[in-house]
Amino acid sequence: MSGGAALAQPPAGAPGSLWQRLTSGASADRGRPYFLFFVPALTIIAAVIVFPWVFTLFMSGYDWKLAQAGTFVGLGNYKGLLTDDRFLSALLRTLYYTVLAVVLPLILGTVSALIFHRKFPFRGFLRGVFILPMMATPVAVGLVWTMMFHPQLGVLNYLLSLVGIPPQLWVYDPGTVIPSLVLVETWQWTPLVMLIVLGGLAALPTEPYESAQIDGATGWQMFRHITFPLVLPFLMVATIIRTIDAIKAFDIIFVISQGGPGTASETINIFLYLQAFAFYNIGYASAVVVVFFALIIALSLTLLYVRQRTRWST
């Protein structure tokens, strides 16, 4: 992996590499006040990002309704969460949604990357078209999918009827609402996986393929024993980015089903929104944020670990 990437990128660009430290004028960089460059950005990050974290942690200890601090309840909100069936089922539902919304884009994205890795006419333009779903405004996307899901007038049921499949209720049935939303999520985020894997494919060395070809390997053997192991670190990055994004999915679910029917598609994020801005249980919602945050930080540490290991390839 790193061998292939090192070929693709001159060692000069590698920060912290021995080579660079030796050539860039001793340890001069260390002593220079470069931190002055990021003080303004850090100030903004402290104000709009770190302050909310701290304040949320503070509020999660209170029975806080809307604008007034209520009584201090210590860990009471957290205890409440442990016995809140609605929260616990939202947690399970989020896991279900996340697993589907990671696996499907990962498979389709990898296949698409293998296709886009080959040269063909209009490849650049078509790649631009292919990434439209992930760049498009989620609300607009959600609205058009809502119309497509409509059981009577929607185009999806019409398309199903052409191949003889009976009409579905899609997001209007508690049993199919999550798979239907995952369909939209997959449509939307397969391009991101494709781009990450495509980046990995572009950094592949050519020698192993040449020798494999001389040894008479088939296309599948080359994929299985050369491409796949070399691209695996990228698949891991894609998996973790996708996991984090799927866990915090909000716009699409909120626009298409609002967590319904009933609570059938109420994920943690939707539950959180309702607690905070529909029921104004600010303290309770803050406790949800803290739990949610801890979950995501655990994942992001993994992301960072994997990213460090695959640093030179991206």
Add this chain to the structure above:
Amino acid sequence: MTATLITAPPRRRLIELAVKRTLMRVGFFLSVVVIVSPAILVFLWMLSLSLKTEIETIAYPPVFIPEHPTLANFVQVFRASPFALYLLNSIIVTGSATLLALAVGIPAGYGIAKAKAYKVAVLVLIARITPNLSYLIPLFILFRALDLTGTLWPLVITHLVITVPIVVWVMIGFFESLHPDLEEAALIDGCTLWQAFRYVALPLSKPGIVVASILAFIFSWNNFIFGVVLAGRETRTLPVAVYNVLTFEQISWGPLAAAALLVTLPVLILTVVVQREIVTGLTAGGVKGG
């Protein structure tokens, strides 16, 4: 003996090979069509809905290409809602959030890359990973306390949560890949750090800045959740305004599709035109807002 070895394979075998190669090519192009078409068809369906008359919209089987295309739905969007005001709000919020993020984010990316301050980079990464909703509760309370609700300030400030990490992250990657020799020369010649950045590194970083601005602009433009919670009737951004059309008025598909298309059209055009820059930025660290 040798003659048989060097004669061409029989004609039938050659034809078989040619057929096989053609089939492989056709199969490959079919697979390209299969993976690209869902992406484009959904937007074409949006376009089709926005151009249809009421009767065609609810026709079954669905009408794919409107027989009597009309712009009435678009006129309706502008007539039924202060769409121009919402457009202006979106431009102000996204524009200010992007410009502010560039102003603080480009030097920050430079400083972090030069000082190898990866702990600061981790903070930026965590900010990108945290659900946007989790910033909203405290900021919502803060803006109420400061009596800023009803102005665009809360939106501009919260959109910085999206734009600053994107710009910093893209610029770190960019400055890391920039060769340090020129700045070193400038520093040896007596430039200050700021001058080395301003007159040497900055002019070289134009491609990185382009990528960072495009991504920051798009993800801020697309943002929905901050507006839903913080925007009042007069301060809605476009995505929020379009969502409210759906929930608070009679559902009418034509104008709705027209509004949805208008909101996302700038992004779609930008994506296709500068896809190369977007792809560079996105692969350099899997940046995504929202």
